[in-house]
Amino acid sequence: MNERLFSGTFAIFCFILRRDRLRAPLWLFALTATSLAVALSFVDLYASAEERQAVAQTMVNPATTALIGQGHGLDDYTYGAMLAHQMLGMTALTAGVMSILLVIRHTRAQEEDGQLELLGALPVGRLAVPGAALLYVSGLNILIALFTGAGLTVLQLESITAGSSFLYGAAIGTAGIFFAALTLFVSQAAESSRGALGLSVTGLVAFYGLRAVGDTVNETFLYATPFGWLQEMQVYVEDHALYLFLPVAAAVIFAFSALQLHRRRDAGAGMLPARAGRRDGGRFLTSVFSLVFRLQRTSWMFWALGMILLGAVYGSVLSETETFFAEVEIIQVLIAAEGDTALIDQFLAMFMSVLAVAASIPTLLSLLRLKSEEKRGRLEALYTLPVPRLRVYGVYVATGMITSIIMLTAAAAGLWGAAAVTMEESFTFGAVFTAALVFVPALAVMLGLAALILGVSPALSPLIWVYLLYGYIVIYMGELFQFPDGMDYTTPYGYVPEYPAEDVAALPLVGMVTAAVIFAALGAWLYRRRDLD
Amino acid sequence: MLEMKGVKKTFGDFHALSGVDLDVKPGEVFGFIGPNGAGKSTTIRVLLGLMKADAGSAEIFGQDVWRDAVEIHRRIAYVPGDVNLWPNLTGGEVIDLFGRLRGGFSKEKRDELIERFQFDPTKKCRTYSKGNRQKVALIAAFASNADLYILDEPTSGLDPLMEQTFQACVAEARAAGKSVLLSSHILSEVEKLCDRVAIIRAGEVIEQGTLSEMRHLTRTQVTVETATPLTGLAEFSGVYDLTESGAQTSFQVDTEKLSSVMAHLAEFDIMQLNSAPPALEDLFMQHYDTKEGGKTHE
Ligand SMILES: Nc1ncnc2c1ncn2[C@@H]1O[C@H](COP(=O)(O)OP(=O)(O)O)[C@@H](O)[C@H]1O
Ligand SMILES: [Mg+2]
Numbered sequence: 001m002n003e004r005l006f007s008g009t010f011a012i013f014c015f016i017l018r019r020d021r022l023r024a025p026l027w028l029f030a031l032t033a034t035s036l037a038v039a040l041s042f043v044d045l046y047a048s049a050e051e052r053q054a055v056a057q058t059m060v061n062p063a064t065t066a067l068i069g070q071g072h073g074l075d076d077y078t079y080g081a082m083l084a085h086q087m088l089g090m091t092a093l094t095a096g097v098m099s100i101l102l103v104i105r106h107t108r109a110q111e112e113d114g115q116l117e118l119l120g121a122l123p124v125g126r127l128a129v130p131g132a133a134l135l136y137v138s139g140l141n142i143l144i145a146l147f148t149g150a151g152l153t154v155l156q157l158e159s160i161t162a163g164s165s166f167l168y169g170a171a172i173g174t175a176g177i178f179f180a181a182l183t184l185f186v187s188q189a190a191e192s193s194r195g196a197l198g199l200s201v202t203g204l205v206a207f208y209g210l211r212a213v214g215d216t217v218n219e220t221f222l223y224a225t226p227f228g229w230l231q232e233m234q235v236y237v238e239d240h241a242l243y244l245f246l247p248v249a250a251a252v253i254f255a256f257s258a259l260q261l262h263r264r265r266d267a268g269a270g271m272l273p274a275r276a277g278r279r280d281g282g283r284f285l286t287s288v289f290s291l292v293f294r295l296q297r298t299s300w301m302f303w304a305l306g307m308i309l310l311g312a313v314y315g316s317v318l319s320e321t322e323t324f325f326a327e328v329e330i331i332q333v334l335i336a337a338e339g340d341t342a343l344i345d346q347f348l349a350m351f352m353s354v355l356a357v358a359a360s361i362p363t364l365l366s367l368l369r370l371k372s373e374e375k376r377g378r379l380e381a382l383y384t385l386p387v388p389r390l391r392v393y394g395v396y397v398a399t400g401m402i403t404s405i406i407m408l409t410a411a412a413a414g415l416w417g418a419a420a421v422t423m424e425e426s427f428t429f430g431a432v433f434t435a436a437l438v439f440v441p442a443l444a445v446m447l448g449l450a451a452l453i454l455g456v457s458p459a460l461s462p463l464i465w466v467y468l469l470y471g472y473i474v475i476y477m478g479e480l481f482q483f484p485d486g487m488d489y490t491t492p493y494g495y496v497p498e499y500p501a502e503d504v505a506a507l508p509l510v511g512m513v514t515a516a517v518i519f520a521a522l523g524a525w526l527y528r529r530r531d532l533d
Numbered sequence: 534m535l536e537m538k539g540v541k542k543t544f545g546d547f548h549a550l551s552g553v554d555l556d557v558k559p560g561e562v563f564g565f566i567g568p569n570g571a572g573k574s575t576t577i578r579v580l581l582g583l584m585k586a587d588a589g590s591a592e593i594f595g596q597d598v599w600r601d602a603v604e605i606h607r608r609i610a611y612v613p614g615d616v617n618l619w620p621n622l623t624g625g626e627v628i629d630l631f632g633r634l635r636g637g638f639s640k641e642k643r644d645e646l647i648e649r650f651q652f653d654p655t656k657k658c659r660t661y662s663k664g665n666r667q668k669v670a671l672i673a674a675f676a677s678n679a680d681l682y683i684l685d686e687p688t689s690g691l692d693p694l695m696e697q698t699f700q701a702c703v704a705e706a707r708a709a710g711k712s713v714l715l716s717s718h719i720l721s722e723v724e725k726l727c728d729r730v731a732i733i734r735a736g737e738v739i740e741q742g743t744l745s746e747m748r749h750l751t752r753t754q755v756t757v758e759t760a761t762p763l764t765g766l767a768e769f770s771g772v773y774d775l776t777e778s779g780a781q782t783s784f785q786v787d788t789e790k791l792s793s794v795m796a797h798l799a800e801f802d803i804m805q806l807n808s809a810p811p812a813l814e815d816l817f818m819q820h821y822d823t824k825e826g827g828k829t830h831e
Binding site for chain 1: 578581582583584585602603604606607609611613615616617618619620621622623625626628629630631632633634635636654655656657659670
C-alpha cells in the first residue's frame, strides 16, 4: 500500500469531524459518564466492606455470570473489582456498538448515499475513506479510554487507583477499536450498509455470547473473544495489562486485511461477485408488500439466526442455573421464602425480557427502513405511482409486527432447544413460546412509537433507539442495581407479565395493544400530511 | 390538463417558489427551463403530491394534486433526474414492479423499449450507472399508457445516442396525443421537442409562451458591411454590443427593433449582411445575464 492510496485522508477526516461534531462528543460523554456515575453510586449503595461482600454473594450464580461475566476479586469485592465486574463488559459492548455504527456511517452508508462518488472524482486515494473512518473511530475510542481513566482517577475512590483506572479505560477503548476494525473487515463482504450492520452486530453479539458460554460452560471459549480477554485482565485486581495486546493485534490484522480487500472492491459492491439476475419481475413481485418482503427477507434470515443463537446461549445458562440451585441449599431456603414460584421460572421470564429487548432491534430496524427508503429517494418512485401513502406505511408497520413475532419465536426456539438438551427437567415448548409471545404487545408499543415518530419527522427517529437503550438499562441493569420498582413501568417491557412465574394477565397486554394502535394511527395521520423529503 | 396558479412553497424562511403559474394543454410538449436551484424540481414535486404547496392551486386532469394524488398517478408517468433504485433488485424487476403498480403496462412495449435503449435488465440496480438508472425509469414510463409524462431533467446521464432515442419516444408520445412536461437545462432538447416553454428563475416563472412568441423578446446578431461608413447606430435604442472593424460592423439588436434598424442600414449601401436567428440559448443567457444583474448564483 503506497502513499497515494491514502492521499486526501486528512481532508476526509476533517470532513467527518465536521459531520459528527455533535455525535462524537455525545458518545464520548455517554460512555465516560456511565462508568463514573456507576462508580460513584457504589459508594452510596455499599458503604461498608460487609455490604460489598453481600453483593458479591448475590452475584455468584450462573445467570448473572452469563449476563455480566464471572468477574474477579469477588472474595475481596472492592469498588474497583465491582466496577470491573459489573461495568467493564457492558461498557466495552456499548463501545463496540458505537464503533460499528460510526464506521458504517462513514464508509458504506456514505458510499450508498453517493457522497463517496463525489469524493471519488476528487484526487482522493482509494483507501482515504476507510482510512479516515478508522482513524476517526480509533481516535474517539482513545479519547474515551483517556477520559474514563482520568475521570475515575479524579474521583479518588478507595481502591480505584490511577494505574488500574487507565487500564480500565484502555480495555474499553481497545474493545472499541477492535470492533471498528472488525466492522471494516466484515463490511467488505456485505452488499449494503444494512448488510454490513447485520454482519457486524452479529459478530458483536456472538463474541459476547461466546464470553457467556466461556464463563458458564467451558473456560476455553474465553480466549476466543475480546470480552474474555478484557475480563482476564482482572482490572483493579491483578491488572494484567499485557492482555491489551490481544485486541490491538487482532484489530491491526482486521484493519490491514480490510484495507487490502477494499482496494480491490468497486465502490458500492460487495466482494461477492454479482450474478446475472432476473430479467423481469417474475410472479412474486407484484405489490408493495411483496417488494418490502423481498427487501427484508435476507436480513430476517440473519437476525432470526442471531436470535436463535442468543436464545440458545440463555437456554444453556438456564440449565446451569438449575444445577446451581440444586446444589446450593441456602438459596433453596430463599426460594421457599419467596413463595411457591420456582426461581427457575423467574429466570426464564427475566431472560425472555432481555431477549425481547434484543428482538426489538430487528423489529424497529424493519420499520425504520421506511425512513432510509425516504432518505435515499426510493419512496419517491413509489409515491409517484398510484400507491397511497397509507398503504406503504401500513405495509411497513405490518412487516415490523411480523418481524417481532418471527424474532421472538426464533429466540424461544433457540432457548427451548438448548434448555431441552441440557436441562434435566426442561420447560415445554408451549411454556417457552408463551413466555416469548407475551412480549409481542410490548414490541408493538415500541413499533407504534417509532411509527409515530416517522409520522412527525424521520429526522427524529434516533429517539426510539434512545428509548430502547433506556428500556434495556432498566430491564437488564435494573435488577443488578436495584432501581426503584416504579421505573419498570416507564418502559413497555415492564408491563409484560413475568410468565411462567406469573400468570398471563390480559389487562396490561390489551392496554399495550391499544396504545400501540393509537400511536400507529396517529403516526399514519401525520405521515399522510407531511412533505416527503 | 395541468394547471398551476400562484403556487408558493417555502422551506423555513427560504422562498423556493414564489407564485408559479403553469398551464399545460392536452397534446402538447411543454418545456420547463431554468438554472439549477430555480425551483423546477420543487414545482414538479408539488405537482406529484410529494410536497404540499403553501398557497395557490394545482390541478392535473381537473383534480387536486395533493388530495387526489393517487387517482392522478394512475394516468401520469414520472421520470426524475436522479433515479434512486433498490440496490438488490435487477433493472428488469424494477421496471415490472413499476408497471404492475401503475397498471396498464404493456410487455411488448417494454421489450421494445429495452431494445431501443440498449438496456441490460438482468443486472442489479446497485451496478447501474446514473444513465442506466434513468433508462429504468424511462422504460417504465414509456411502456405505460399514461396520458401525461412528467420528466425532470430525464436525460442528464444519457449519452447522445440514447438522448436521440429519448427524443424519439417523446415525439411518439406526442403523436399519440399525450402531453409532456419536460424540465430541462439542455436547450437544444427543449427547442427540438417543445411546443411551448416556461422559464423559471428564483422560484418565479418569468416567461411563458410558444417559442415564436419568445423569439420576439430576443436579440438578433447582425454583421454588416456598408459602402459608406456607418454612423448613427449607437443612438438607436435596442442596439447592443456595437463593434467596428474596418468596413465591417457587428451588433445585436432587439428583434422588435429589427425593421427600423434595417431601414437605417439601407441608407449606407449594404454590401453584405449576415444575421443569426435568435436561439433559445440566447434567450436563456439573456435572462441570466441581464435580469439577474449583480446577483450571482452560487
Ligand atoms: N426539501 C428541501 N428543503 C430545503 N430546501 C430545499 C428543499 N428542496 C429544495 N430546496 C431548495 O429549493 C431551491 C429549488 O430547488 P429545486 O427545485 O431542486 O431546483 P431545480 O430543480 O430547478 O434545480 C434550491 O435552492 C434548493 O436548495
Ligand atoms: Mg432539479
